[in-house]
Amino acid sequence: MGFTPAVQLSFLKKKEQKEMLDAMEFAQCTPSLSQALRIKKLSSDGNLTVRDMEDILSEIKQKEIDRVVFKTEQLHRFFPVSYTAEQMRREILEMLKLNMNKYWDA
Incomplete structure (x- = not known):
């Protein structure tokens, strides 16, 4: 994972950080900066769920070619x-x- 997305995810609650690890394992990827920022925003608003994490991580990133x-x-x-x-x-x-x-x- 890149340093900047990792910094953004460091603001998540401990429980959310553990759930994020599970979501990354499920999606077999790490978040981009824009994904990490969206996850952080959902967390700070009190609306972050495991499904949100999985959905965001499962999005096709711009630079991915294989689909x-x-x-x-x-x-x-x-x-x-x-x-x-x-x-x-x-x-x-x-x-x-x-x-x-x-x-x-x-």
Whole structure:
């Protein structure tokens, strides 16, 4: 992690810092400065959740070239018709997290 994002995250509460480590492990990345600043702001406003951390860290960064992209038509057969793309994304990430915890921690 870069020094400047680390400084911003040092302002988080101890519990939030531990949760941030878990979120970084889940997302397999470290935050950019802009992500760290947004996380710090949510924390200072008293609105930071683990899901926020995971969502922010899971965002595609400008400099990342490799991406995995699915069309919603490809995914709709696995989800209720009423699900939005965002709901599907969240469910997929949650399922991957559960799968990771089940098989990687064994």
